[in-house]
Amino acid sequence: MLAYGALLISIIFTVASQILQKQVADASARTTAPDSALALYLRQPRFWLALLCLGVAMLSWLLVLCTMEVSKAYSLLSINYVIMLLVSRFLFHEAIPRSRWLGVACLLAGVLLIVRS
Amino acid sequence: MTSPDHQRGMLLAICSVALVSIAQLLLKYGAAQFPHALLSHVDPELLASLFTPGIILPLAAGMLCYGSSVLCWIGALGRLPLSLAYPLLSLSYPLVYLGATWLPWFHETLNAQRLGGIALIMSGVALLMWKARRLS
Numbered sequence: 001m002l003a004y005g006a007l008l009i010s011i012i013f014t015v016a017s018q019i020l021q022k023q024v025a026d027a028s029a030r031t032t033a034p035d036s037a038l039a040l041y042l043r044q045p046r047f048w049l050a051l052l053c054l055g056v057a058m059l060s061w062l063l064v065l066c067t068m069e070v071s072k073a074y075s076l077l078s079i080n081y082v083i084m085l086l087v088s089r090f091l092f093h094e095a096i097p098r099s100r101w102l103g104v105a106c107l108l109a110g111v112l113l114i115v116r117s
Numbered sequence: 118m119t120s121p122d123h124q125r126g127m128l129l130a131i132c133s134v135a136l137v138s139i140a141q142l143l144l145k146y147g148a149a150q151f152p153h154a155l156l157s158h159v160d161p162e163l164l165a166s167l168f169t170p171g172i173i174l175p176l177a178a179g180m181l182c183y184g185s186s187v188l189c190w191i192g193a194l195g196r197l198p199l200s201l202a203y204p205l206l207s208l209s210y211p212l213v214y215l216g217a218t219w220l221p222w223f224h225e226t227l228n229a230q231r232l233g234g235i236a237l238i239m240s241g242v243a244l245l246m247w248k249a250r251r252l253s
Contacts, residue, residue, distance in 0.1 A: 021191055029195050037192060054187070058180065065148035066155070071217040071225045074141050075210050078238045081203075081245055099247045107241025113234035 006063040007073065011080045013057035018084065020050035075114050078107055126196025129189045130205045136186035138212040143179030146222060147172050199249035207242040210235045 024047045028040040041047045064073050082104050088094040150172050155163050167173070193202055214235060217225040 021187070022194075025191050025194050028191075038188070041188075041191065054183075058183070062144065062148045062151075062176070065145045066151045066153070069217065069225045070141055070145035070223070071214045071228075071231060074213045075231070075235055075238055078207070078210070078242065081242060085245065097248075100245050103241045103244030103247070105241075106244055107238050110234040110237030110239075110241060113237065114231055117228050117230040117234065 003064050003066075003068045003073075006060045007068075007076060010057045010060040010064060011077060011083065013053045013060070014077070015080050015083050015087065017050045017053035017057065018080070019087065020046045020053065024050065072114055072117065076111060079111060081107060122196050126193050126202075127205075129193035130197060130202055133186045133189035133193055134206060134209050134212065136182045136189065137206075138209045138216060140179045140182035140186060141209075141213045142216045142220065142223070143175045143182060145217070147175035147179060195251065198251045200246045202251075203246040203249075204239070204243045207239045210238060 024041055024044050027044060027046075028037060031040060085096060085100060085104055089096050152163055152166055155167075190206070197205075211232075214231070217223045218227045
């Protein structure tokens with residue numbers, strides 16, 4: 001049970017980091033400054049916050065890997081796509097086409113198979 | 118149609134997939150050697166026992182690969198449609214699985230149900246990203 005709790009914490013912080021990464025990618029693409037992409041990332045506070053979230057996710061991920069097989073645990077990380085879809089729908093109010101809900105159902109069926117394996 | 122930008126995006130996405138898969142295997146290799154007493158109680162002596170080369174080196178290498186994979190990924194996202202980038206990234210599920218079952222250090226077992234689960238997850242990711250455009 002501890003492994004599944006740690007997995008959930010890891011997924012939540014990964015999602016937080018991905019939202020920040022998207023904002024970093026957007027801001028870098030908009031800029032006209034003649035710098036390299038890396039220099040653009042490093043200058044944005046959100047890039048460092050994204051790294052911090054990844055750090056928390058990483059520590060908790062190591063606790064998961066301590067006891068769970070990596071072939072099982074890594075596939076379960078795909079739950080973060082489902083959370084991202086819910087975030088887009090309810091936080092960013094994006095319209096979600098029906099094919100995406102079908103994708104979520106398919107993905108969750110796969111997760112269920114793996115949890116029970 | 119393949120523009121140089123698209124090709125660069127593909128290359129970055131493939132690097133990201135390879136790096137994240139290697140990272141997971143290295144992290145598992147390090148974490149598997151944690152003393153299991155750490156899960157029930159934390160004391161300074163136990164924490165100090167984590168700082169041995171056998172644990173620290175694979176973890177540090179794993180995190181380095183993971184960080185590089187994130188950088189490649191941010192680069193790929195701006196150049197590829199999401200409907201291509203995410204299904205490409207989901208190739209890391211079977212890659213990690215194959216590594217954990219075939220490489221001699223992990224001893225994880227091949228399991229048809231788990232493979233079926235991975236196939237369903239990959240189909241789910243492809244459906245999720247159906248017709249999705251690039252981020253920028």
